[in-house]
Amino acid sequence: MKNMIPLIALSVAAGFSAPVLASEYPDRPITLVVPYAAGGGTDTAARIIAKKLAEKLKQPVVVENKAGGATQIGTSYVVRAKPDGYTLLMGTANLATNPAFYKKLPYDVETDLVPVVLATDVPVYIFTSPDSSVKKVQDILDRSKKTGDLSYATAGVGSIPHMAAEIFNRKTGLHLQHVPYKGSAEAVVATSGNQVPLSFDNLAPAYGQVKAARLVPLAIAADKRSPALPNVPTLTELGIPVIAASWWGVLAPTGTPPAVINTLNTQINEVLKEKAVQDYLLQQGIHTVGGTPEQFAQYIHDEAEKWDGIVRDANLHLEN
Numbered sequence: 001m002k003n004m005i006p007l008i009a010l011s012v013a014a015g016f017s018a019p020v021l022a023s024e025y026p027d028r029p030i031t032l033v034v035p036y037a038a039g040g041g042t043d044t045a046a047r048i049i050a051k052k053l054a055e056k057l058k059q060p061v062v063v064e065n066k067a068g069g070a071t072q073i074g075t076s077y078v079v080r081a082k083p084d085g086y087t088l089l090m091g092t093a094n095l096a097t098n099p100a101f102y103k104k105l106p107y108d109v110e111t112d113l114v115p116v117v118l119a120t121d122v123p124v125y126i127f128t129s130p131d132s133s134v135k136k137v138q139d140i141l142d143r144s145k146k147t148g149d150l151s152y153a154t155a156g157v158g159s160i161p162h163m164a165a166e167i168f169n170r171k172t173g174l175h176l177q178h179v180p181y182k183g184s185a186e187a188v189v190a191t192s193g194n195q196v197p198l199s200f201d202n203l204a205p206a207y208g209q210v211k212a213a214r215l216v217p218l219a220i221a222a223d224k225r226s227p228a229l230p231n232v233p234t235l236t237e238l239g240i241p242v243i244a245a246s247w248w249g250v251l252a253p254t255g256t257p258p259a260v261i262n263t264l265n266t267q268i269n270e271v272l273k274e275k276a277v278q279d280y281l282l283q284q285g286i287h288t289v290g291g292t293p294e295q296f297a298q299y300i301h302d303e304a305e306k307w308d309g310i311v312r313d314a315n316l317h318l319e320n
């Protein structure tokens with residue numbers, strides 16, 4: 001991909017054509033578009049951020065769900081919106097993975113959107129059933145090399161957990177077989193019922209089964225252990241350096257005034273620092289992040305390059 005930072009700088013600079021002062025913004029309700037259906041992790045994070053942000057901005061922040069097209073429908077809606085700071089996107093890791101899978105997208109992440117702030121990081125875990133013969137990560141290596149029959153469930157082809165499993169395969173030299181389901185709920189049921197020996201997924205959809213001891217987390221694909229499950233080792237600790245996470249962050253249409261971007265960045269960062277917000281999200285395995293627009297732009301760029309390489313090396317395909 002092209003270097004993103006100059007493009008983002010140009011996008012922000014273009015906002016000067018719409019002179020809006022931070023002191024004047026906002027003076028009416030803001031819409032935060034979630035490109036998934038209500039009830040999922042993205043929606044959950046968006047709603048608590050919207051609630052707290054509304055308190056700080058003294059204006060309602062309304063979450064609007066526009067699901068479909070691997071987040072393309074909701075993203076396209078925001079791209080076409082007036083760049084005045086009143087229509088925002090709760091962007092997801094699909095902003096970095098979709099360009100690798102789809103030859104044609106109805107938007108260009110680098111030129112059509114301005115990053116505001118990276119809000120959350122949601123690491124991928126490896127899960128198994130307590131009834132499975134796999135009790136630890138070493139068992140995966142030993143059994144797979146011996147029999148070659150291990151498979152794993154995910155929420156679908158092209159999902160971040162699927163991509164994490166592909167990295168795991170590359171790092172270990174294994175060939176775990178992918179069993180894609182229509183969503184995390186189905187994958188969790190299949191794994192907890194020992195229909196599939198393993199699954200790669202985020203914690204949120206599996207947390208209920210983990211608490212009920214019907215699903216066992218073997219490892220986390222992160223650079224450090226999560227306070228949500230501090231006894232679960234990282235794959236890096238186990239000698240397999242795999243780091244993969246879903247993530248969500250706020251973006252605005254290109255041309256949104258810099259003063260507005262600055263106001264949103266400042267206030268959302270304050271929201272993410274609130275202990276009540278951090279604790280609420282951590283219960284679902286969601287870690288708050290924060291930072292500058294420039295840091296978020298670079299993060300999207302780096303993630304896109306990483307996943308593009310994985311997709312090409314693994315020869316993965318999706319229908320366009």
